[in-house]
Amino acid sequence: MLVYKAFFKIIKKNMAQIAIYFVIFLFLAVFLASIYTDPANMDFMESKIDMVFISHDKDSKLVDGLKEFIGERANFIPIANDEQKLRDALFFREVEYIVRVPKGFTQAFMEGEEIRLEKTVVPGSASSVYMDSLINKYLNTARLYVDNIEGLSQQQLADYISEDLSHQAEVLMLNPDPDKRLNEKRTYYFNYLAYSLFAILVLGISAALKVFNQPDLANRNLCSPLRLRDMDFQLILGNICFAILTCLIMILPSFVMYRGHMFTLKGLLFILNTFVFSLAVLGISFLTGNIVKSRNAISAVANVLSLGTCFISGVFVPRDFLGDxxxxxxxxxxxxxxVKSNHIIGSMERLKEEDVRAILTSFIVMLVFAVTAFAVSMVLKKQKYMRQVRGF
Amino acid sequence: MFLHNYIYRLKCIIRDKEFLFWTLLFPIILATLFNFAFSNITEAEKFTRLNIAVVDNEEFRQNTALQRAIKAAANSSGDKDQEGLFNIRYTSKEEGDKLLEDREIEGYIYLDNGIKLVVKESGLSQSIIKGFMDHFMQLSSTLETIIRKDPQSMERGILDKAEAAINYLKEVAPSKSSPDIVVNYFYNLIAMACMYGGFWGLKEVTVIQANLSSQGARINIAPIHKFKIFIVCVLAAVTVQLFEILLLLAYLALVLKISFGNQIGYIIFTCIVGTITGVTFGAFVASVVKKGEGVKIGILIGSSMTMSFLAGMMYDKMKYIISTKVPVIGYLNPANLITDCFYSLYYYGINTRFFINIGVLCVFIVFFSLCTYLILRRQKYASL
Structure with missing residues (x-):
């Protein structure tokens, strides 16, 4: 197994470069895990909007009541009333809604004059639609009272409104999925894995093949007593072992992060999917390794291939946002x-026939990729060999 | 002589295919990928009409008030701010369950001894539906209270008044430009490309240092002042890099249609300052680090990636977190300063913030150049 050993020696030499991508992946994975997931909530929870509430109208029971009412459906973020800070916060979505109550609002409102609150929002966003409806609801209710009951004090008004607004529709949850967030996280974990796995395999395998393909070295190997077929077999074996090893190392953190959840049907399918994918990537790496000429080009090709395929396939951004x-x-x-089968595995609640079919299709397509890429590179290799033989 | 050296340095630089890839092609490829990935990402927060179902049973048919309210919510009212909220279909309960399971609808309304809303998960869409249902019930309560207090209000047409909701909010735009987070990614990308200009700075220092390349050894024997040749080299590097950055800028603005605001002169000025910062940064790294070229390139890539990360290239909120929690780091990060120049031009127009950023960048340029010069000057070698 001389060739096999030599293959791994070369891989070891390139370890530093390969390790970078593993570290990137670990970083992404840990970052993912650190995002807080609220415990599986089986009851309905209303969304809360991050917002800033600025009132220039002091000592107003009406405004206090409004603030209290929306406070149940908003997180008030403390940001100094500084124009630039507020606008920065909105741009980076630290807050999604800024509302300003102008001076003298309450008085004008009670006297029936036309006056409005000022809002600054991300135009057309769903959160602004939601918050608009809440604020308008409160003020329209107040309007009804002010217009129809005379001599109402602010305190009475606020009490009436708060009594009315305590009526709420009953919300029932239909078979909520307690593991939804966890499944989403796992899907992202395995999606990100695609990036690093792709980069590592292309880098490692191309670097190794590059060495074996050096004309002088290749010629020297050809006149060695080892049969060409044996040499190729060992090389391919080395490739496969390298791919499986990389796969295993990349999957390992998921067992630490998701523990028992990986020993389920879903976990098994995620892992199986990753293995099939790594075979396809292996094929592609084998092909690039045989095509790419210079050493320096390898890292360029590895970056472009891994980043490019990941971006357009929806690894970094959800698929819904990509064009058809x-x-x-x-x-x-x-x-x-x-990525497609990852999403199916992540979102399915029980094994349905159509899901199984879709996953199997993905597996088959990936295997076809592997076989095709492999076959093409073998043909290229053979051609090169024939040219070399004729050259002598 | 100056021109001669300059032209030959230019030739040397544009024949370096590997560095050309990283400084020119790589940012353009990344920009294209960003564009694929982010062009629709703001759609996620946009409001689109919600798909809901109403279970059409006996109790619902009797509740004409609710029927009217739902119809009103489905159609857009006169106010242009308020489009219709819902796309509604009427179904049986079983069908509603199935639609919900298949995620065809966000939830369905079901009347069974009171109004109930059935959903699959908690979320903003579901909260909007609930808000609507709440409103219907709360309005009834308000009307009851008023009519109880003052029975004559009925005759004054309170019911009609109740339905004519007034919009109490007026929108004040945050800026002439929309708060579109996506542009920040592209500004960041330019900043990264500027810092990648360090590759050229590094190459030029290697070329004139006798202990780093044989070419450097030859140049050192030639009767030309070290400072002169250094200036020529840096100038050549800046020329090429600036050309590449402008190419990237043109690609972003003209092909990908990324908005930069309308201060073209200031934008190009930022590119120039950013480019010089990048090139001098590379020269600085090359002269300070006394290890092999591989290590230097590693440090260059590593540091520019870290800077880009802190400026928000991988996670958009990073820039905001740094600028509010530890603003000092923001000012010590050239990539962030360049990004912030573009950002403030886009969002605020020309203001002091922009000039502060440019000022700090200039300080960096002077610092990097001075250090490089002090290290490079008057070096003598006992043997090479």
């Missing part, structure tokens, strides 16, 4: 099929 034409184009890469 782009996705069609992306379906020419194995990453597309890997």
């Amino acid at each position: 034409t782009l996705l069609k184009f992306a379906s020419l890469t194995p990453t597309y099929w890997y």
Whole structure:
């Protein structure tokens, strides 16, 4: 097993470069885990909007009541009333809604004059639609009282409104999925894995093949007593072992992060999917390793291939935001099929026939990628060999 | 002589395919990928009409008030701010369950001894539906209270008044430009490309240092002042890098249609300052670090990636977190300063913030250049 050993020696030499991508992946994975997930909530919870409430109208029971009412459905973020700070916060979505109560609002309102609150929002956002409806609801209710009951004090008004607004519709949850967040996280974990796995395999395998393909070295190997077939076999074995090893190392953190959840049907499917994907990537790496000429080009190719396929296949951004034409184009890469089956595995609640069929299709497509890429590179290799033989 | 050296340095630089890839092609590829990925991402927070179902049973048919309210919510009212909230379909309960399971609808309304809302998960869409249902019940309560207090209000047409809701909010835009988080990614990308200009700075220092390349050894024997040749080299590097950055800028603005605001002169000025910062940064790294070229390139890539990360290239909120929690780090990070220049031009127009950023960048340029010069000057070698 001389060739096999030599293969891993070369990999070891390139360890530093390979390790970078593993560290990037670990960083992403840990970052993902650190995002707080609220415990599985089986009851309905209303959304809370991050907002800033600025009142220039002091000592107003009406405004206090309004603030209290929306306070149940908002997180008030303490930001100094500084124009630039508020606008920065809105840009980076630290807050999504800024409302200002102008001076003399309450008095004008009670006297029936036309006066409005000022809002600064992300235009057309759903959160602004929600908060608009809450504020308008409160003030319209107040309007009804002020217009129809004479001599109402502010305190009475606030009490009436708060009594009315305590009536709420009953919300029932239909088979809520307690593991929804966890499944989403796991899906993202395995999606991110695609990026690093792709980069590592292309880098490692191309670097190794590059060495074996050096003309002088290749010629020297050809006149060694080892049969070409044996040499190729060992090389391919080395590739496969390297791919499986990388796969295992990348999957390992998931057992630490998700523990028992990985020993389920879902966990098993995630892992199986990753293995099939790694075969496809292996094929592609083998191909690039045989095509790419210079050493320096390898890292460029590895970066462009891994980043490119991941971006267009929806690894870094959810698929819904990618255009249809782009996705069609992306379906020419194995990453597309890997991400697709990841999402199906992550979101299915029980094994349905159509899900199984979709996952199997993805597996088959990925295997076809592997076989094709492999076959093409073998043909290229053979051609090169023939040229070399003729050259002598 | 100056021109001669300059032209030959330019030739040397543009023949370095590997560095050309990283400084020019890589940012353009990344920009294209960003564009694929982020062009629709703001759609996620946009409001779109919600798909809901109403279970059409006996109790619902009797509740004409609710029927009217739901119809009103589905149609857009006169106010242009308030489009219709819902797309409604009427179903049986079983069908509603199935639609909900298949995520065709966000929830369905079901009347069974009172109004009930059935949903699959908690979220903003579901909260909006609930808010609407709440409103219907709360309005009834308000009317009851008023009519009880003053029975004559009925005759004054309180019911009609109740339905004519007034919009009490007026929108004040945060800026002439929309708060579109996506542009920040692209500004960051330019900042990263500027810092990648460090590759050229590094290359130029290697070329004139006798202990780093044989070419450097030859140049050192030539009768030309070290400072002169250094200036020529840096100038050549800045020329090429600036050309690349402007190409990237043109690609972003003209092909990908990224908005930069309308201060073209200031934007190009930022590019120039950013480019010089990047190139001098590379020269600084190359002269300070006394290890092999691989290590220097590693440090260059590592530090520019870290800077880009802190400026928000991988996680958009990072820039905000740094600027509010530890603003000092923001000012010590050239990538962040460059990004912030573009950001403030886009969002605020020309203001002091922009000039502070440019000022700090200039301080960096002077610092990097001075250090590089002090290290490079008057070096003598016993043997090479």
